[in-house]
Amino acid sequence: MVGLLCQRDLRHVPSAQRAQTSVQAAMRPVSPEIVVGPDETLLAVLPRMARNEAGRLLVLDDGRLVGLLTLSVILRQVAVGESLAA
Secondary structure: OOEEOOHHHHOOOOHHHOOOOOHHHHOEEOOHHHEEOOOOOHHHHHHHHHHOOOOEEEEEEOOEEEEEEEHHHHHHHHHHHHHHHO
């Protein structure tokens, strides 16, 4: 695992340069800002997503990719939890 490339990251590449830009040049390298562990809570990772403008986070367990967490999944789970509590 070397990085994560999302549609949002492509906005930083000028459209005239996209055909020549490599994935590696456009992606976010693996770093603590875009990586979470499988035991972290959904609400705990939300500030990290907001701070880094990351709509997705890599879920790594002992350096191995075990999932991809998206903002939409977190919001859906929070909404389900709130509706069950009501």
